[in-house]
Amino acid sequence: MRKVIVMTAILALTACGQESNDKIQRAKAASDTSTVQAPVARWAVEVKLGETQALSDLTARLLEHGYSSYISEIDGVQRVLLGPFTSRDEAQAMLTRLITQLDNLQARILELPVDKPAH
Template sequence: MRALLMAVAVLMLAGCGEGAADKPAKVQAPAVAQVSTPQWDVLVDDPKAVSDLTDRLIEHGFPSFVAVRDGKERVLLGPFNTKAAAEEKKAQLALKMSYQSSVVDHVL
């Protein structure tokens, strides 16, 4: 059933560009530069394997991601728009799972 739905979707999308050559191209306005505000992450300090830690966090309602910091894979929660929101999540993590963590700058 899923394969049938995918096949129908592909066939429908295949005809989307039909007749597009007759229409003039739309001109988009130049992108406006956005000033980025600082964001924050919660760095989870735990010696367990990264995959085990992320699994446990997800099981307990803490979506996380893995990033390389200081040459090591680190497990982080976030990003959060304010430091206060990150501090609140850090407190929830300590209360619910007894993990030590710290609030750090969000770096991509």
């Protein structure tokens, strides 16, 4: 994205007859400083009901109570997750709310791998 902005600025300056290296360098510097890093979602809440519970039954129960979940394969195992969250505190708040609202539920905070997308 940054290269597109720089190239657009260079082409615009060249088209206007202002090929000054100084202006091109300022356009590059402006595009470098405008880059914003989005927060990385690294936390999720893993939910289980029991070893024999079907994933579809668990996700349906969560949805009935207003929780939107997704299934992700981590370390070769399919897991039902809520989130992702950008901080452990957000995940902890969800875990606390979930445990107080639903019975017979096992849940834990899970740190997601950085190199893999959350979904």
